[in-house]
Ligand SMILES: Nc1nc2c(ncn2[C@@H]2O[C@H](COP(=O)(O)OP(=O)(O)OP(=O)(O)O)[C@@H](O)[C@H]2O)c(=O)[nH]1
């Protein structure tokens with residue numbers, strides 16, 4: 124999940140490549156009826172049920188109303204989804220979600236989809252992407268933290284926040300960056316207040332107090348060009364899913380077998 128352009132599809136493709144390299148069988152599930160093309164072909168695709176293009180053309184909807192219509196259509200046809208998912212009950216699915224925050228907070232659409240997955244005994248972990256460039260502007264960062272938090276609160280599933288596009292971030296000192304990975308909102312608010320009109324100071328403080336009260340917003344950095352960073356993110360997700368706990372132990376590969384004289 125994450126706002127438009129935050130790197131969701133790139134995240135999915137990166138994780139697909141990584142999983143294939145480590146020998147894990149994964150499938151891509153596209154939930155975005157407006158998606159155009161993917162690096163990997165989705166195994167399950169909402170566009171097989173309905174596409175935004177058709178809705179806009181036939182019902183004369185605009186792009187946002189059309190998107191809501193598509194997802195509500197899916198909710199009214201959940202047996203389609205259950206049929207599609209049925210074949211992959213024991214598999215690892217990476218779901219590319221649409222970005223519009225309305226789907227998480229204004230309408231319970233994503234929540235209902237999560238409930239359907241849970242009914243089918245899938246374990247779910249939400250991964251919310253926020254562009255790392257946001258940390259160059261505290262007010263943008265706050266807005267991002269709040270949108271991540273509202274998705275987290277409305278879905279009620281294990282949730283991981285990721286700062287995406289770390290490769291694009293200019294030079295930052297390590298210590299300075301770490302403040303954003305585990306943000307101390309009160310400290311950040313003081314900084315925001317120095318650059319904003321005093322009439323916003325109380326509002327800023329109230330907002331950061333809210334973030335602080337939840338005390339559960341932290342970020343993992345993701346640099347898609349750095350294998351260690353990809354591994355770190357996927358191992359947090361695995362941990363949240365308890366993935367691998369019921370997997371059969373793998374036979375050691377020949378080259379690692381110990382030879383005795
Ligand atoms: N350098 C860099 N570019 C990235 C990264 N992730 C995404 N991009 C670029 O950012 C743009 C948007 O990326 P997408 O992966 O399509 O983002 P999205 O969230 O799926 O976008 P929508 O589906 O349109 O909401 C593309 O031009 C990507 O090439 C990254 O980690 N590093």
Ligand SMILES: [Mg+2]
Pocket residue numbers: 131132133155158219
């Ligand atoms: Mg996308």
